[in-house]
Amino acid sequence: MPVLDREPSKDLAGAEDLAKLPLPALKDTLDTYLRCMRHLLTEEQFKRTQSAVTQFGAPGGVGELLQAKLTERRESTANWVYDYWLNDMYLNNRLALPVNSSPAMVFPQQNFRAPIDSLRFAAHLISGVLEYKTVLDARALPVEYARGQLAGTPLCMEQYYRLFTSYRLPGPERDTLVAQESSVMPEPEHIIVACKNQFFVLDVVINFRRLNERDLLTQLDKIVKMANGGEEPQPPIGLLTSDGRTEWAASRSVLMRESTNRDSLDMIERCLCLVCLDDASGPELSDSTRATLMLHGGGPAKSGGNRWYDKPMQFVVGADGCCGVVCEHSPFEGIVLVQCTEYLLKYMIGSPSKLVRAASVSELPAPRRLRWKCSPEIHKLLASSANTLQRLVRNLDMDVHKFYDYGKEFIKKQKMSPDAYIQVALQLAYYRCHGRPVSTYESASIRRFQEGRVDNIRSATPEALAFVQAMTDGKLSTSDKEKMDLLRRAITAQTKYTILAITGLAIDNHLLGLREIAHEMRLEKPEMFRDEGYLISNQFILSTSQVPTTVEMFCCYGPVVPNGYGACYNPQSDHIIFSVSSFHDSPLTSSAEFVKCLVQGLMQMRDLCNKCNLCSNPKAQRKHPTLQVETQTNTQTQQKPTDFTKNQQKLPEVLVTMSDQSRVEAPSQGETPALKKENES
Secondary structure (H helix, E strand, O other): OOEOOEOOOOOOOOOOOOEOOOEOOHHHHHHHHHHHHHHHOOHHHHHHHHHHHHHHOOOOOHHHHHHHHHHHHHHHOOOOOHHHHHHHHHHOOOOOOEOOOEOEEEOOOOOOOOHHHHHHHHHHHHHHHHHHHHHHHOOOOOOOEOOOOOOOOEOOOHHHHHOOOEEEEOOOOOOEEEEOOOOOOOOOOEEEEEEOOEEEEEEOEEOOEEOOHHHHHHHHHHHHHHHHOOOOOOOOHHHHHHOOHHHHHHHHHHHOOOHHHHHHHHHHHOOOOEEEEEOOOOOOOOHHHHHHHHHHOOOOOOOOOOOOOOOOEEEEEEOOOOEEEEEOOOOOOHHHHHHHHHHHHHHHHHOOOOOOOOOOOOOOOOOEEOOOOOOHHHHHHHHHHHHHHHHHHHHEEEEEEEEOOOOHHHHHHOOOOHHHHHHHHHHHHHHHHHOOOOOEEEEEEOOOEOOOOEEEEOOOOHHHHHHHHHHHOOOOOOOHHHHHHHHHHHHHHHHHHHHHHHOOOOOHHHHHHHHHHHHHOOOOOOHHHHOHHHHHHOOOOEEEEEOOOOOOOEEEOOOOOOOOEEEEEEEOOOOEEEEEEEEOOOOOOOHHHHHHHHHHHHHHHHHHHHHHHHHHOOOHHHHOHHHHOOOOOOOOOOOOOOOOOOOOOOOOOOOOOOOOHHHOOOOOOOOOOOOOOOOOO
């Protein structure tokens, strides 16, 4: 049986005690693993996988030994999987942070009519950050409670307290997540402002007084003048942080040889956050363009060097109104990013700018420009990093699409979970594009438990496959009623797995723990973890996450494998925002084609629901006139994968605007899953 108990947490949530993360029963995990993989493998592959799993789980075998060791580990730690998961998901990953790891939240497009307007926005934003930091410092953030599935459980709040106090230090083989919780070192009282690839120290507390908004605007104005001044600019050192982690670790070691560079690195690594003042990027500011600019800054020729990717929070304020935040993902999940950014945007809506009334300190010391002493070796490293980033910029294929035909209210009327419904639609889109199912990752929050982060909802269920095959086989033999039954079964299966995941009983964390404890014990890697099926199971060609917001903004991130898609979605009452990413280098993928198939599938699913509802309930036509609305959709089915032509068409620009202030609501805790790794609904 799964191990479940309740033990006192060490002030992790600030609420009632949280349970420890359970350890699933070995047999349950192995059985579920085989069921998840059977339809994703060839018959021969599955036979080998089944044999390896049977051997692993045999009585008295290695599986039982590793399970016993995990049970001991669970007894002695607050969260038995946390360190394994953090290393596997982030710190061992050698890929560059931009696109590959760091997600971005894209704010509503701002209308800056003069250069000073962007600085006013930045000053107002910083003021909101300082207000939020005050709440965090007092550990006064209200405890959140789960909503959606299994509502009412208090959630661990520890991730919030890493927002402005952590830093990802690059290492040659593994990075380190540094938390500034020392009672010896003073709390940081400065932020770093990046402007024209230069870095400036902006003290937010001077003479024991926090700067007000007018002070902040004055200091930002000084920084812009200094960056535009006649002094020869410093090299764009920020480019080094956009490189692969091993490469950046080596470059940082070279930088550290000079005391000037050590001092500058120390100021950046200890700051609260970064504010990146970007130049205008060009005439086209579609949603897709703004998403790419948030993810990578447009490359070395634009604002790619105006970043420091190791900091958890980088607020971007573009002179052309392109604004958002880029987050280093290892300290916290997307819920934390959403809640923080919603707080800030609502603060800026609800708290009028205090620039007029505020009294300013008469003589503020000028912000300090950080200096770098660069040898020819460092200049060579910068050139290499610039080339690497430019390749990443050219490779990213991003398509942000706002689906207007319906939103989560329509789905709820079908008595279906909006998240499960959208997940099935994503399965349908992939199958229509590629003619096969693939391992799919959907993040599931396990914050119900001490130090809980996430586990994986394996959305590519056998039930989803049965539905998408019925929708795409081109035959008339399957009736609408049968298709509707298959859809409901797929959604039920998705919902059941979601509950399994959020209650700590899914398979991915458990398999990771078994694999890692075998490594710690210096055992030969069990055959099950060398098996081709296991490798395929962890190639998440479809990486998905629901990131709902109550303010009109959206989240985006890149794929996690070269031939994959990143699919982030934000369900609203009457529309859904999708951010779909892939890589141009892959001949197998096309974000525009995926979006096209996704829209087609969503329309077919709606039409199917409407037809079946009308057939089963004739009165629905009178009660719900919206069900009679007919739209022209292409419902032709495809039996073969699409033959892609890259960038065949450009989607029309969709501008996102801030919700009316009267419509701003408290952030929804129940539908606030995170980016690549979180879901609670």
